[in-house]
Amino acid sequence: SQQGEEDPQALSIQEGENATMNCSYKTSINNLQWYRQNSGRGLVHLILIRSNEREKHSGRLRVTLDTSKKSSSLLITASRAADTASYFCATAPWVGTDKLIFGTGTRLQVFP
Amino acid sequence: SAVISQKPSRDICQRGTSLTIQCQVDSQVTMMFWYRQQPGQSLTLIATANQGSEATYESGFVIDKFPISRPNLTFSTLTVSNMSPEDSSIYLCSVEVQRGYSYNEQFFGPGTRLTVL
Numbered sequence: 001s002q003q004g005e006e007d008p009q010a011l012s013i014q015e016g017e018n019a020t021m022n023c024s025y026k027t028s029i030n031n032l033q034w035y036r037q038n039s040g041r042g043l044v045h046l047i048l049i050r051s052n053e054r055e056k057h058s059g060r061l062r063v064t065l066d067t068s069k070k071s072s073s074l075l076i077t078a079s080r081a082a083d084t085a086s087y088f089c090a091t092a093p094w095v096g097t098d099k100l101i102f103g104t105g106t107r108l109q110v111f112p
Numbered sequence: 113s114a115v116i117s118q119k120p121s122r123d124i125c126q127r128g129t130s131l132t133i134q135c136q137v138d139s140q141v142t143m144m145f146w147y148r149q150q151p152g153q154s155l156t157l158i159a160t161a162n163q164g165s166e167a168t169y170e171s172g173f174v175i176d177k178f179p180i181s182r183p184n185l186t187f188s189t190l191t192v193s194n195m196s197p198e199d200s201s202i203y204l205c206s207v208e209v210q211r212g213y214s215y216n217e218q219f220f221g222p223g224t225r226l227t228v229l
Contacts, residue, residue: 042221043204045217088154090218092216
């Protein structure tokens, strides 16, 4: 299977703490995208990082990409209870293909 | 980004029946996709909905079970046919928006939560 792996599977933290989630994948990629899903609802697109980028920021989110290790991390700083959700990474394997391969997801619980 | 709506948002169906899920986008898009998310699992691509031609199905998914229509660039339907409890899942449509020369972002609808009794 080409599905990515995410760790941890579940993460519980207190408000104000930082949360780090990791994603590993198996094939060469064109880009990697992170999504959030609240309580089994639709996915919200958080950030896209291209294969030639190493780090990207968006508000309290920081994403890194290490193509040599085929891994990415998502850091949420100063977490809030509203950040409680499942987080998925998804890879776009090649230029010219539009298929996304999703990771297994990390369930984040932020306690107030 | 694109604004995507799905109908119905949820349904409870009897075994052996069929359900058609609609996906509407607020702008014309070339690529539309249908995903399935089984309980507690990640997303799996069912098929790519092609405008004006038959959908392209992923391994493990067939047209007889999941017929798809794409009559124009803003609308698609997915039918889950002859349902069984194993079809209980969230079904999501997504669209692709081109961001640069060689990369695109995908945006997802709110999903349809299907329970089959």
